[in-house]
Amino acid sequence: MKLIIDGREVSAYPGETILEVCRRENIFIPTLCYHPAFKGQGVCRMCMVELEDENGNRRMVASCTYPVQEGLKIVTFSAKIDKVRKNIIRLLASRAKGSDYIQDLAGQYGVEPLDLPGLDNEKCILCRLCVNACKLMGSSVLAAVWRGIDKKISTPYEEAAEECIGCAACYEVCPTGAIEMKEENGQRIIWNKVFNLVLCQHCGKAYATEEQIALVERKTGISLPALCEACRSQNLAGRLKNFSG
Amino acid sequence: MGKILYVQPEKCTGCRTCELTCSFLHTGEFNPLRSRISVVSFEKEGFFYPAVCQQCSPAPCMMVCPTGAISRNASTGAMEVNHEICIRCKMCMIACPFGATFYDERANQIIKCDLCGGDPACVKMCRGEALSFSSLNPAVGSKKRAAAAKIKEVLEEVR
Structure with missing residues (x-):
């Protein structure tokens, strides 16, 4: 099907969202809560674009969730869109005072954060990428808890969750560095849960949590010796050496 | 069946040219830490083994990937990583x-051999011919597999 984006005719497939088409066509739309591994969430509203009908009337939609239609006329940048994006950044920068990423973004957009009390070290912008990552990993431990100004991302009852495998995928996808993970003395601490790291039998490197290895074994049906990636190939090479020599 | 990257460790001299070639062509840097092939060396015995993705079938890396970022390229048979949708869970x-899936810290990416899109550069640069890129005849392939399975059985009995 055909769309018109910023006056340019572009082809798209049914079921795609406006954002996916724009990414493919190298048309820039800023996003915060979007990651190509997940579906568009429509949480941050940074990706707002304008749709124009036959009469020239425009309305705003979130491009990450809006499915394409035949003949859709899309405007990806206008004064109104710019104002909306700046407002979002200003509000997020007022909330996430502790996040360098968001503060840098506020500088780039040229907005001054509001002075809100009690949020000095906040980094989270509630984009829920971690929630999506956790769901995809099969744990579904993370969710938004509390409502209103108290809303935050946490585990059930903010306790160590049984299903959490300590994979740190949430830590990796977090755009603002809001998730804390500590690794020391052969332990990994994340989301209030302490994981024992498995040490490589050969070099002693802590390479994964017990729960991660159990999940890999369950998914592949293969049980590997407790060796880190580098020592695993060395172990294999050692066996080949004995075989050929 | 397509071609396979065939490794003969007994021919490897441990020169690590493959590592440099790989990292240069993929990243523009001569940095073994960013290479998709890694030579394991036993200097005393003079034995070297280039560890590289064996493009397993079925592939454990693909089985555990939660986002489907690892998939087999139908034309080359290589398991390729889609960095766009990878969430770096490192499963x-x-x-x-084989310990042949690596993590490139500088690019923050999972890296593994992609057979250079069907024409591996390491094979061309390998002086000792320890790496070769050869096609596998399907008829011979199944016989090879059967023979290998027998050897495996014997070895397991011995162990």
Whole structure:
């Protein structure tokens, strides 16, 4: 099907969202809560674009969730869109005072954060990428808890969750560095849960949590010796050496 | 069946040219830490083994990937990583039986051999011919597999 984006005719497939088409066509739309591994969430509203009908009337939609239609006329940048994006950044920068990423973004957009009390070290912008990552990993431990100004991302009852495998995928996808993970003395601490790291039998490197290895074994049906990636190939090479020599 | 990257460790001289070639062509840097092939060396015995993705079938890395970022390229048979949708949970690294799935810290990416899109550069640069890229005849392939399975059985009995 055909769309018109910023006056340019572009082809798209049914079921795609406006954002996916724009990414493919190298048309820039800023996003915060979007990651190509997940579906568009429509949480941050940074990706707002304008749709124009036959009469020239425009309305705003979130491009990450809006499915394409035949003949859709899309405007990806206008004064109104710019104002909306700046407002979002200003509000997020007022909330996430502790996040360098968001503060840098506020500088780039040229907005001054509001002075809100009690949020000095906040980094989270509630984009829920971690929630999506956790769901995809099969744990579904993370969710938004509390409502209103108290809303935050946490585990059930903010306790160590049984299903959490300590994979740190949430830590990796977090755009603002809001998730804390500590690794020391052969332990990994994340989301209030302490994981024992498995040490490589050969070099002693802590390479994964017990729960991660159990999940890999369950998914592949293969049980590997407790060796880190580098020592695993060395172990294999050692066996080949004995075989050929 | 397509071509396979065939490794003969007894021919490897441990020169590590493959590592440099790989990292240069993929990243523009001569940096073994960013290479998709890694030579394991036993200097005393003079034995070297280039560890590289064996493009397993079925592939454990693909089985554990939660986002479907690892998939087989139908034309080359290589398991390729889609960096766009990878969330870097590193499950593939834990699952790889050969330790041939690497993590590039500088680019923050999971890297593994992609057979250079069907024309591996390391093979061309390998002076000792320890690496070769050869096609596998399907008729011979199945016989090879059967023979290998027998050897495996024997070895397991011995062990």
